[in-house]
Amino acid sequence: MSHIRQYFQFLVKIWCLSWEGSWRFYLWMGFLSLISLIGVHAWAEQLVEGLQTTGMTNQVSWGAYIANFTFLVGVAAAAVMLVIPAYVYKIESMHEVVLFGELMAIAVITMCLLFVTVDLGRPDRFLHLMPPFGRMNWPISMLSWDVIVLNGYLILNLHICGYLLYMKYLGRTPSKKFYIPFVFVAIFWAISIHTVTAFLYVGLAGRPFWNHPIVAPRFLASAFAAGPALLILTFQIIRRVTGFWIGNEPLQLLRRITTIALLISLFLLGCELFVEFYSGTYHSVSAKYLWFGLHGHDRLVPWIWTALGLNVFALCVLISPGANRLWLLDAACIALIVGIWIEKGMGLIVPGFIPTPLGQIVEYQPSWNETFICLGIWAFGILMYSWMLHVAIPIMNGELKAGPNEAIPENP
Amino acid sequence: MAGIAGLVTALKPLLSLERGDISLSDLLQKHYQELSAEEMSRILRKLEKQSNEDYGVASNINDTKAREGVQFAYALSLSKCVGCRRCAHACLAENNQSRESEDDIEMSYIRVLELDKGSINVEESDQYYDGEVPKKDKYYMPVQCHQCQDSPCTKACPVEATWMEPDGVVVVDYNWCIGCRYCMAACPYDARRFNWKKPSLPPESVNPNQNYLSNRIRPQGVVEKCTFCLHRTREGKYPACLEVCPTGARVFGNLLDPDSEINYILKNKRVYILKEDAGTTPKFYYFFD
Amino acid sequence: MECHKSLTASWSTNRLWVEHKSVKLAHGNNKFCLNCHHPTNRNAFKHDDGSEIAESEVVALCARCHGTVHRDWKAGAHGRPNGYWDTSLGRQQKLTCIQCHDPHHPKFPMLQSLPAPTYPKRAARSSSENTQHEGNPKH
Known part of the structure; x- marks a missing residue:
């Protein structure tokens, strides 16, 4: 019983801590809540009016929601780029920060699940996905795999983070058997979430633009570039805003990972472009639409060239010694994240539908309502991550711990 | 407090949901293939009533089953x-x-x-x-x-809301589909349509001879398709x-x-x-x- | 009909500018009235051997030349059967040749197509594209 009481006290303390903060903290959280609420409002609107409130059509039946989802699955998977150095190569400096990556994975997976939910025409029927209430088309449907791996990854990370933080709070050494096996499962799981998400598209023979074996490796490479880049930026924010100091060492290691991943990503992109344009079969129409426009339809052309430009810029900076200067490194990271976000969203999801399998060209642009929902989910994800950092950092710093009379002995 | 007030305001559009758009009995309805004959007939009568209320036409919704020896x-x-x-x-x-409008032909x-x-x-x-x-x-x-x-659409569906009937027709259970549109992405023939809005048709346009798996008026937010006029x-x-x-x-x-x-x-x-x-x-x- | 009781029908079509002015025969190289019409019984058509084909049996007339189409028709692959595909459940109506084809002008006239789909209203358009143009954006 005392264990449960102790855990309950822990939760109460976290709850109280959540509301303690400077006016800056309140302003930031208030701002994010406001954007989230605007998103909730837009979603309520969409629930009532149907998905006609979006820019999607029968021809382009997936849009901004699935694009953001795909990008974010990559970011979530990239937490593994902290876990591997920390747990496999046992690099001490990474050990301190690995938790931030795992917490980010939790927030990002939540965003992924939200993006999928808002994409549903009938979110009220979500139980249909869950046996025994529903009928999951597993193992045939790749989407059913995705539901399993995403939720599994969320649970794994919740367990790892929750357990480590709670042990730190109690002032005990975490028992390896309670988290190390999960950490290693999570490494494979992280790769699987992104692979499965790629297979979602790759498995569709009717869409030659996606039906490409290189899509999955390209997914992973771009994710392992964008994810660590996001972590580089986040770590700098953490060390500036909170009391938790993160040295430059993890940043430089992440920079190396980002650089290599980006190199691989660009190489794979080159391979893909070669296949599409050298052979020049009719199967490359979507690529033609994306890179050069088709029959006067060219909405995505400026975007994809911008993305390529940003990625090349980021690569040039990252491989040069200039990236030792933090502001330049940050600029490269921002360029990289934006570049990959465009590449995955507008560059991969939307052109898969253009032209349709019957050759009809219908273009896509998210509607305002759709955009608000996306912004709302992003704001909610950032809100969630901010809150997790807000309560996790005092625990990691030892500021929040069990009182001497609360703690029960390790071996009662 | 302000947060709760904000949330309530944000959710306000939900108030305009019509009764019957989302109901508990719909949420608890089983998959088509698990429904007993009595359950099915109860559902059909309910759908007829609902359709009469919404569209002002007494329709006859059947659940004719596939026949042996027919493909x-x-x-x-x-x-x-x-x-x-x-x-x-x-x-x-x-x-x-x-x-409703001239571009509804798009749904054909x-x-x-x-x-x-x-x-x-x-x-x-x-x-x-x-x-x-x-x-x-x-x-x-x-x-x-x-x-x-070897239909890619039925393979794609995560909830088995679309399947091939014994007479070879691929159908959708409109009361089971979650509206993820993965089947639309999977179809090489651009043959599936999504109900981006609730269908709106005047009473004189309603075809009262309807079937659960084919031409009954679809709810909003689900995928539909040709059933060879099942x-x-x-x-x-x-x-x-x-x-x-x-x-x-x-x-x-x-x-x-x-x-x-x-x-x-x-x-x-x-x-x-x-x-x-x-x-x-x-x-x-x-x-x- | 009465005319032909007194006048013998001619094999050639040179009377057409006097009689049957409305008939414009454009049936390929089948240029003679009596190829199909019975020379003495105006209510009947003519078989290969000169015997009569009743008006209701017109299919047999067309089958004289259009054998493969007749074969398709018999199999139900031509003539658009209507009603019931399963004849154990209801009656199937099959159209006969001249219900669709004008025997004097068998080529179908042009048809007005029903309204085309429009470019979806909610979809985005490229700036370079003429937004007034609802038609095919490819041409």
Whole structure:
């Protein structure tokens, strides 16, 4: 019983801590809540009016929601780029920060699940996905795999983070058997979430633009570039805003990972472009639409060239010694994240539908309502991550711990 | 406090949800294949009542089951079709889709492609042609669901809301579909449509002869598709698109009957399968004569 | 009908500018009235051997030349059967040749196509594209 009481006290303390903060903290959280609420409002609107409130059509039946989802699955998977150095190569400096990556994975997976939910025409029927209430088309449907791996990854990370933080709070050494096996499962799981998400598209023979074996490796490479880049930026924010100091060492290691991943990503992109344009079969129409426009339809052309430009810029900076200067490194990271976000969203999801399998060209642009929902989910994800950092950092710093009379002995 | 007030305000649009749009009994309804006969008849009566309230027409919604020894297939003569779109419009009327504005024809299960003679590449096709047909140096190819034997759409569905019936028709349980639209992405024939809004059609446009798995008026937010007019064909009749064709380009029948019209076509004509390379084994054939 | 009781029908079509002015025969190289019409019984058609084909049996007349089409028609692959595909459940109506084809002008006239789909209203358009143009954006 005392264990449960102790855990309950822990939760109460976290709850109280959540509301303690400077006016800056309140302003930031208030701002994010406001954007989230605007998103909730837009979603309520969409629930009532149907998905006609979006820019999607029968021809382009997936849009901004699935694009953001795909990008974010990559970011979530990239937490593994902290876990591997920390747990496999046992690099001490990474050990301190690995938790931030795992917490980010939790927030990002939540965003992924939200993006999928808002994409549903009938979110009220979500139980249909869950046996025994529903009928999951597993193992045939790749989407059913995705539901399993995403939720599994969320649970794994919740367990790892929750357990480590709670042990730190109690002032005990975490028992390896309670988290190390999960950490290693999570490494494979992280790769699987992104692979499965790629297979979602790759498995569709009717869409030659996606039906490409290189899509999955390209997914992973771009994710392992964008994810660590996001972590580089986040770590700098953490060390500036909170009391938790993160040295430059993890940043430089992440920079190396980002650089290599980006190199691989660009190489794979080159391979893909070669296949599409050298052979020049009719199967490359979507690529033609994306890179050069088709029959006067060219909405995505400026975007994809911008993305390529940003990625090349980021690569040039990252491989040069200039990236030792933090502001330049940050600029490269921002360029990289934006570049990959465009590449995955507008560059991969939307052109898969253009032209349709019957050759009809219908273009896509998210509607305002759709955009608000996306912004709302992003704001909610950032809100969630901010809150997790807000309560996790005092625990990691030892500021929040069990009182001497609360703690029960390790071996009662 | 402010947070809760904000949340309530944000959710305000939900108040305008009509009664019946989302109801508890709908949420608890089982998958089509798990429903007993009594449950089904209760659901059908409820749907009839709901449809009467919403659209002002007393419809008759049935659940005619597939018959033994029947496999439906369709063939279409590319030599005969003139591209008049009678089929696409008849489809709309038969299957109770929106008839509110002129672009509702978009929801028709049939898309008629105009192709240049000398090429069979649908990527070069045009769906927007108008005026008198057939045009010089053009030929026409209506495309609808091919009822593939190895259907990528049913593979894609995460909740088994779409499956192939014993008579070879791929159907959707509109009360089970979650609206993720993965099946639409999977279809190589652009044969599936999504209910982006609640269908709106005046009482005089409602076809009261309805079936649970085919042409009953669909709820908002689910995917629908051609069922070879299952509500007609399971009762022995021809599909609506065939009956309206002024050129007799369309041939429909039972694959398992060796003397059927469709088997005659398969045996005696040059048959072409669209996108055969997608490997989906369609039961919709194009032929030349 | 009465005319032909007194006048013998001619094999050639040179009377057409006097009689049957509305008939414009454009049936390929089948250029003579009496190829199909019975020379003495105006209510009947003519068989290969000169015997009569009743008006209701017109299919047999067309089958004289259009054998493959007749074969298709018999199999139900031509003539657009209507009603019931399953004849055990209801009646099937099959159209006969001249219900669709004008025997004097068998080529179908042009048909007005029903309204085309429009470019979806909610979909985005490229700036370079003429937004007034609802038709095919490819041409």
